Amino acid sequence: MKMAEQNNQQKKGGQQQDANQLIQVRYDKLHELQANGKNPFEITKYDVTHHSTDIKDNFESLEGQEVTVAGRMMFKRVMGKASFCNVQDLKGRIQAYVARDEIGEESYADFKKYDVGDILGIKGKVFKTQTGEISIHAQEVTLLSKSLQILPEKYHGLTDTDARYRQRYVDLIMNEDVKDTFVKRSKVISSIRRYLDGQGFMEVETPMLVSNAGGASARPFETHFNALNEDLKLRISLELYLKRLIVGGMERVYEIGRVFRNEGLDTRHNPEFTLMELYQAYTDYHGMMDLTEELFRYVAKEVNGTEVLTYGEHTLDLSKPFERITMVDAVKKYANVDFNEVPDTEAAKKLADEHHIAYEERHQKGDILNLFFEEYVEEHLIQPTFVMDHPIEISPLTKKKPEDPAYVERFEMFMNGWEMCNAYSELNDPIDQRKRFEAQEEAFAAGDDEANHTDEDFLNALSIGMPPTGGIGYGIDRMVMIMTNSPAIRDVLLFPTMKSLDSDKKASKSSKAVSAEADKPAEKIDFSNVKIEPLFEEEVDFDTFSKSDFRAVKVKECVAVPKSKKLLQFTLDDGTGTDRTILSGIHAYYEPEELVGKTLIAITNLPPRKMMGIESCGMLLSAVNNLKDSEDEELHLLMVDNHIPAGAKLY
Numbered sequence: 001m002k003m004a005e006q007n008n009q010q011k012k013g014g015q016q017q018d019a020n021q022l023i024q025v026r027y028d029k030l031h032e033l034q035a036n037g038k039n040p041f042e043i044t045k046y047d048v049t050h051h052s053t054d055i056k057d058n059f060e061s062l063e064g065q066e067v068t069v070a071g072r073m074m075f076k077r078v079m080g081k082a083s084f085c086n087v088q089d090l091k092g093r094i095q096a097y098v099a100r101d102e103i104g105e106e107s108y109a110d111f112k113k114y115d116v117g118d119i120l121g122i123k124g125k126v127f128k129t130q131t132g133e134i135s136i137h138a139q140e141v142t143l144l145s146k147s148l149q150i151l152p153e154k155y156h157g158l159t160d161t162d163a164r165y166r167q168r169y170v171d172l173i174m175n176e177d178v179k180d181t182f183v184k185r186s187k188v189i190s191s192i193r194r195y196l197d198g199q200g201f202m203e204v205e206t207p208m209l210v211s212n213a214g215g216a217s218a219r220p221f222e223t224h225f226n227a228l229n230e231d232l233k234l235r236i237s238l239e240l241y242l243k244r245l246i247v248g249g250m251e252r253v254y255e256i257g258r259v260f261r262n263e264g265l266d267t268r269h270n271p272e273f274t275l276m277e278l279y280q281a282y283t284d285y286h287g288m289m290d291l292t293e294e295l296f297r298y299v300a301k302e303v304n305g306t307e308v309l310t311y312g313e314h315t316l317d318l319s320k321p322f323e324r325i326t327m328v329d330a331v332k333k334y335a336n337v338d339f340n341e342v343p344d345t346e347a348a349k350k351l352a353d354e355h356h357i358a359y360e361e362r363h364q365k366g367d368i369l370n371l372f373f374e375e376y377v378e379e380h381l382i383q384p385t386f387v388m389d390h391p392i393e394i395s396p397l398t399k400k401k402p403e404d405p406a407y408v409e410r411f412e413m414f415m416n417g418w419e420m421c422n423a424y425s426e427l428n429d430p431i432d433q434r435k436r437f438e439a440q441e442e443a444f445a446a447g448d449d450e451a452n453h454t455d456e457d458f459l460n461a462l463s464i465g466m467p468p469t470g471g472i473g474y475g476i477d478r479m480v481m482i483m484t485n486s487p488a489i490r491d492v493l494l495f496p497t498m499k500s501l502d503s504d505k506k507a508s509k510s511s512k513a514v515s516a517e518a519d520k521p522a523e524k525i526d527f528s529n530v531k532i533e534p535l536f537e538e539e540v541d542f543d544t545f546s547k548s549d550f551r552a553v554k555v556k557e558c559v560a561v562p563k564s565k566k567l568l569q570f571t572l573d574d575g576t577g578t579d580r581t582i583l584s585g586i587h588a589y590y591e592p593e594e595l596v597g598k599t600l601i602a603i604t605n606l607p608p609r610k611m612m613g614i615e616s617c618g619m620l621l622s623a624v625n626n627l628k629d630s631e632d633e634e635l636h637l638l639m640v641d642n643h644i645p646a647g648a649k650l651y
Contacts, residue, residue, distance in 0.1 A: 022150055029113055030146045038110070040143045046070050046121045052087070052094035055126055056134050062126045067136060069094060070121040070144060072173060074151075078112055087120055088173070095135040096122045103141055110143070117147030165496050178491075181484045184303050185492055188480050189256060191302035192276065195295055201252040201278060206241035208234060208258070214458070215239030215397070217450040218261040221271075234260035238277040239397065239471065240458045243426065246279050246469050247461045254278035256476065264559020264592045266569070267488040268418065271497050274476040279426070283470040284399075285409045288423040289386050292413055292472065293322050296384065296479075303483050311416050311485050314382050322384040322413070327373055330387055335376035339369050358611060360565060362446045366391025366406065374613045381414035396436040396452055398424040415482060423472035430462035447565060499596060549605040550621075550650035552640060553580065558592040561612050568592055569614060574604060575647015583616040589635045601638045601650065 033039060049068045071089035082099040100108035114120065121142040129135050152174055164171040164178075172179050193203065211230070213220035215237030225232050238255050245253050256276045263269060280287065297318050300307050307319040325333070332338045335355075342348050348368035352359050357371050369391050381387070388411040392400060398408035409425035427433050437454040444451035480492040490496040554573040561567035566585040574580045582602060601621045608617045621638045 019150060023148065026115055026146070026148050026150075029115070030148065033110075033143070033146070038143070040146050043142070043144055046142065046144055048121075051091040052089050053091035055094060055136070056092075059126065059128070059134050064125055064127070066123065066125055066139075068121065068123045069096075069136065071119065072147075073114060073116055073118050073120050074173075076114070076116060081108075083111065085120075087122060092176075095129075095133055096124065096138050096141075097127075097129070097135050098138045098141060103138055107141060111141050114143060115147060117149070117151045118143060119145040119147070162498075165490050166498055166501070168494055181480075181486060181492060182494060184484050185480045187303045188299055188483055189274075189476065191299045192256070192295065192476075194302075195298045196254050196278065199252070199291070201254045201280075202250060204242070204245060204250070204253050204255055205257070206235075206238060206255055208260075210235050212453055212455050213237075214452045214455050216259075216261075217452070219263060219450055221260050221262045236261050237473070238275060239473070240455060242277055242279050243466060243469070243471070244458065244461045246281055246426075247464055247466045251281040251467075252278070263562075264569075265497065265557060266559045266571070267490075268478065268481075269559065270477070270489050270493055273489070273493075275473055276476055277471065277473040279469055279471040281467045281469050284425040284468065285388070285411055285423050285470055288470040288472045289322070289324065289411060289413075292386075292421060292423070293384075299479070300483065309482060309485075311482055312487070314416060316383065316415060316482070318384060320383075322386055324386045324388060324411075326389040327369060327387055327391070328389070328407075330377045331369060331372045333377075334380055335372055337372060339365075339372075356609075358564070358566075360447075362443065362448070364391075364393045366393030370394050371612070375610065376613075378414065378419075378613060379417045381417055383415070384420075385414045386411045387414060395424070396440050397427050397433075399427050399429075400432075418478055419475075420478055420482070421472055421474040423470065426466070426469040426471045428462060428466040428469060430459050433462055434459055499593075547605075548603050551575070551602055551604045552644045552646060552648040552650070553600050553602045553604075553620075554646040555595050555598045555600060558595045560587060560592055561614065564612050567612060568595075570595070570620065572600075572602065573646040574602070575645065580604070580617055581615065582618045582620055583611045583614060584620045584622075586620075586622065586635060586637065590637065595637070597642075598637075599640050599642050599644055599646075601640060 030040075047068060048070045050062075052069060052071070055062055055067060055069070069087060069089060071087040071093075073085050074088045074093065075084075075086040077084045081101065082097065085096050085098060086093050087096055098108070098111055103111070121140075121144050122136055122138050123140040123142075124136040124138040127135060127137050152170065164175075172182070197203075209223070209225070209232045211232060213233040213236045215235075216239070218236040220233040220236050222231060222233050224230070236259055238257060238259065242253055242255060254276060255278075256274065258272055259275045260272045263271060265271070280291075297307050300309060300318050307317070309316040309318065328339050337351060337355075339348070342351065342365060345363075345365045345368070348365040349359060349363070352368050352371065355372070355375070357368075357375055359368055359371055363371075370393075373387075377387075388409075389401060389407045390398070390410045390412075392398075392406055392408050395408040395410050398410045401407045401409055410423065412422050413420045427436070434454070437452060437459070440452040441454060444453065477489050477492055480486070481489060484492060486492050551574055555570055556573055556579065557571035559569050561569050561583065564587075566587050567583050568585075568587050568590065570582045570584065572580040572582060580602075603619045603621070604617075606618050608615045610616070623636045623638060625634050
């Protein structure tokens with residue numbers, strides 16, 4: 001084992017040495033060019049007449065015509081007096097035939113020294129080779145920029161997921177489908193703008209730095225503004241400022257902008273993301289449903305040329321009318337529980353206990369209904385579906401239904417089991433709104449750190465008078481994922497949030513500091529105030545104990561479970577090559593980000609069980625104790641040496 005590790009290290013070391021030598025060769029070539037007065041970095045512009053795909057699509061009219069292209073050389077084959085190369089630009093690749101007799105001996109000698117990755121300008125005539133490939137017969141070749149780094153191996157591209165996200169510029173060069181995804185993302189946003197502009201909406205911009213981050217249930221990022229000596233927050237929503245504009249008489253407004261939520265990372269969440277919100281005076285949530293159906297069809301047609309989309313194993317048909325169902329009816333349909341027959345909160349909690357649904361003491365009947373919906377319904381909503389009429393407890397900014405004030409005029413649209421947008425008949429009663437804010441303040445005091453705070457200026461705006469209004473918010477990133485068949489949100493974000501690479505160095509410095517402390521007298525830990533649970537008196541036979549499979553696991557991702565104050569969701573490397581998901585109710589003791597990269601111990605052969613609609617496969621081990629004369633509990637996850645590999649079995 002040690003010998004294999006040594007061989008691997010030697011191999012990696014040799015590869016690194018080879019790479020360093022190749023990079024040095026590139027620097028030497030640059031220095032030679034500079035010494036000869038051919039410094040490519042002194043070139044300030046280059047006039048391009050065509051892109052690669054334009055030439056291929058219009059070959060009949062361009063054959064024999066002079067064109068100028070520019071791009072990155074991705075391939076080169078030198079064949080004595082003539083050579084071939086491929087140049088990649090925004091739209092694709094095109095081949096160039098480079099002959100010594102055509103471009104001159106000196107220029108050809110320079111060309112032979114150019115490297116894959118160099119950026120070239122090529123002027124020449126369009127022709128078709130004997131093999132039928134549309135190409136450019138080069139008359140001039142200009143080195144526009146020298147690549148001093150080596151691109152990934154051409155046949156395998158850039159495949160390491162982490163490296164792809166961190167070095168998106170290399171990912172875009174090596175993976176054409178990635179570039180296509182982001183071209184489509186741009187089309188999605190521009191088509192949204194065209195549709196809304198055509199409906200008479202006006203695009204506006206509202207503040208990102210706010211004193212009160214409201215309009216959604218989320219934990220904000222906080223910062224400090226030195227000039228005013230005030231603490232501010234990054235916005236979590238666009239809602240409250242856009243509604244102020246409705247009050248001001250701007251009847252149809254929208255904003256596409258970044259919002260920031262201090263939450264976890266997973267396949268569908270990033271701490272900063274793109275949100276689009278729109279508000280329309282003199283309509284309600286039914287008007288928002290109609291608009292949403294039309295908008296999604298319009299975008300799908302514009303971006304993909306069809307209203308029928310493929311996402312993973314599912315075919316999503318946007319051409320048919322979207323299903324419309326109340327939350328109560330959806331729970332009745334999929335969970336066989338009718339909340340119309342549930343009289344109060346006590347009865348709702350009893351139902352939750354019977355169905356093993358975790359809830360918090362502060363939760364009311366409406367909260368429990370929503371937990372049932374998340375557990376039993378969401379995963380079934382593959383085709384576009386409007387889920388309507390939410391309980392008032394989870395909708396602090398929404399108009400009550402006149403015929404049933406326990407529910408509000410709200411809908412969420414689901415597709416592929418995901419929430420795609422959220423819409424209201426907006427609350428415009430300032431007296432009711434104040435009461436809702438007060439309820440949110442109570443929820444915050446009870447431990448809900450995502451609750452809204454009272455916004456006095458917004459209440460003042462409502463007091464001036466806001467007309468009946470429909471409003472909606474769309475997660476643009478999720479829409480792009482659907483439109484591009486992308487499995488994770490990071491695949492549609494050019495530069496997703498990543499843990500900094502020097503975090504290990506910081507940890508290393510910390511460990512060195514710890515090592516330096518080792519010579520000091522050992523820390524005396526006072527356990528006198530600790531109370532340990534009595535040992536079990538019942539004996540367990542060895543065979544029974546042995547059936548539990550204890551494994552070392554590495555934490556790849558850790559996020560807070562939405563709408564749960566206790567649960568953390570771990571994505572774990574258990575050595576099998578397939579990620580394992582385990583949920584653990586330890587959020588009171590740890591923040592998700594501090595656990596990423598740790599090596600923990602898990603029991604891996606427990607039967608899966610669903611928690612908050614998520615299947616948990618196993619259990620992480622913790623040490624628990626109480627404090628003397630107190631009900632307060634302490635918990636410590638069992639963390640082991642990171643040198644232990646994922647999947648190592650404990651005996």
